[in-house]
Amino acid sequence: MHLNISQQMKMSQQMKLAPRMIQSMEILQLNMMALNERIEQELVENVTLERVEKERDTPVAVPDAVDFAPPVDDREARELRKDVENRELVAGNEKNNESDFERLLEISSDWSEDNVGFGGSQRSSNQMSDDMDRQHDVMSNMIARPQSLHEYLLEQFSFFTIDPVMRQFGEYLIQHLDHNGRMQSMLPEIAQQFNRLYEHQLTNEQAEEVLKMIQHLDPPGVGARDHREMLLLQVDDHLPFHDVVTILIRDHLEDIAYNRLPLIQKGTGFSIDLIKVGIEQIQTLNPYPGRGFEQRPVQRVTPDLALEQDDTGRYVVKLLDEYVPELRISPRYTKMLKENPTQETRDWIRRKIESARWLIESIEQRYNTLRKVAQEIIDHQHEFLDKGPEFIQPLKMQQIADRVGVHVTTVSRAVDEKWIQTPRGLFPLKRFFGGxxxxxxxxxxxxxxxxxxxxxxxxxxxxxxxxxxxxxxxxxxxxxxxxxxxxxxxxxxxxxxxxxxxxxxx
Missing domain, CATH: 1.10.10.60 (Homeodomain-like)
Structure with missing residues (x-):
């Protein structure tokens, strides 16, 4: 066996995303609420970024829709950065905002030593006490957590007077019910697991007795072994035609599912009308008794866009960005750069300003790209808005990408989780695409x-x-x-x- 050691040179091209492009792609994909959260986070973390306390009347002029597809090299990223650096850093009149800058300086001088770039006195005990009071107020006003199904069942089960081992098994069994209150394993298996875990000698008969107790708890249907038993547990003497309903559930549930009424008639001797009445009663039962206890967070949808009609009747896309703050670079820190600070302070300020500048540019590019993409979508689907859903047209993202002049992945990011308010209701932008x-x-x-x-x-x-x-x-x-x-x-x-x-x- 011979080993050869040699050196070789190899040239290759690699695509590499500049940090500026990565941030732009991330910002483009955010909906309005997520963007607002991102901005608030940046305002806390970057002191060179400031909120402009005024409404955005007209969008800031920016280049045409920026394509966020991976560039072949960094040339495009460098050109973008050069364009940004040549822009005016400060929006508005600097003199009118001098009081804001002085206030910022006062705040920064009070920061603790833990904050980067600033020193100052520690917070007073009164300030800390005020913070604790505010936290206490927040906790006091929090909405109480709804009771879960398992907690509700355990509370009822606690009123039974039974053997301690059986009580412990009942609590163990309740915890092993799924979110609908149905058993996930066979009862003997659960009993064996319980005996091994707690070193008890619970018999199958005792386990069955405990299960029957649980099956008498509210809501009706909990503790069932399968779907059929879950329905049968809800049938009582107060249910109309309960005898008919019991037979239908016990013997003909599958026939009901496949609408085989003549077969049920042959097997039971019931008339078709009586079978239909029994099925109507079955439909009043709850196949998911634990569903009312599910804790589902309420999803709030806030549209990013809305439509207005111009004088010609054309739908025009409007950005709903009034809740997104307008940003600028703090004049205080641009001024500090001209006052010959230490090299360490200079580097720190430059990094912060560059980060803030990138964020502002990314947001403006997002506005422009989202507006152009949405306008092309609406222009294509105007018949849907005028006449109704049956007039929606086939549309692919590649078609919009070609019209806007961007990569298809840019369109995908632009429409992701974005909603638009239309005369026909609120729709996600993805609703307008389809084959x-x-x-x-x-x-x-x-x-x-x-x-x-x-x-x-x-x-x-x-x-x-x-x-x-x-x-x-x-x-x-x-x-x-x-x-x-x-x-x-x-x-x-x-x-x-x-x-x-x-x-x-x-």
Whole structure:
């Protein structure tokens, strides 16, 4: 075996994103609320960044929509940085803001030694006491956490007078119910795990007795082993036709799911009308008894954009940025650079100013790019806004990217989690994108339009003789839309529309 050691030279090209481009991509992807949080964070961390206490009347003029696709080299990033450095750092009249600068200087002189670049006295005990009082007020006004399903069941179970080991097992079993109150494992398995963990000798009969106690707790249906038992636990003597309902749930739940009413009639001897009444009673039961205890955070949607109509009737995109503060570089720190500070202080201020400048530029580029992208989308989908959802047109992100002159990933970031207020309601920008097909006349038809037409056909069908998927294919073909049967079946299932057999009414 011979080992050879040699040196080789190899040239290669690599794409490398400048920090400026990375930040621009991150800012572009933020919606208005997230952007506002990012700005507030930067205002806290960067003392050279200031909020301008005035409303933004007109957008700041910036270059055309900036493409945030990876550049081949750093030349583009350097040009952007050069352009930024040549810009005026201060917005507004510096003399009118002199009092603000003096106030900033007073604040900075009081900062503790822990703050970078500034020294000063420690905070007084009164200040710390005030902060603690404010924190106490916040905690006192916090909304109490809603009671969970498990806490609610444990509270009820505590009123039973039973053997200590059985009580402990009951608490253990409640903790092993899922969020709907259903058992996740077989009862003997849970009992064995309990015995091994706590070194008890709980019998299967005792475990069954504890389970029956839990099944009598509120809400009805908790502690069930499966979906069928969960429904049966909710049937009591007060439920109309409870005997019929019990038989239907116990023996014919699957037949009900597939609308096999004649088969149920044959197996039970009940009339079709009585079976339908029983099914109506089953539909009043709760298949997810624990769902009311789920703690789902309320998602608040704030639109980034809105639409206005000009004199010609064209929809014009407007940015809703009144809640996003206008920013500038602090004149105090640009002035400090001219006062010959130490090299360490000079480097620190320059880094902070550069970071603030990049943020301001990234925000302005976001405004411009988002406006251009949204305007192209709305121009393409104006019939949707004028006439309704069935007139939405097929649209791909690449089409918008070509019109705006940016990379498709820029469009993707621009529309991500952005909402627009329209005359037809509030929509995410991604709602306006989608594929489609061509009609027999060569006209583009969006998949959303096909879904709407499919729903209309099913809504108008004879419920005693519903349309099969083959019949739906023929009905759409008569409207100039040719699709395969499997495509119709796929969309019907996506729309959660049952098959023709399941839709049949007896």
């Amino acid at each position: 489609g097909t061509q009609s027999s006349t060569g006209e583009d038809v969006a998949w959303d339009t096909i879904r709407i037409k499919l729903q209309e056909l099913i809504d108008k069908e004879d419920k005693k003789d519903p349309l099969s998927d083959d019949t739906l294919v023929d009905a759409l073909a008569a409207q100039g839309i040719t699709l395969a049967r499997r495509t119709i079946t796929k969309y019907r299932k996506q729309m959660q529309i049952p098959s023709s057999r399941q839709r049949r009414e007896y």
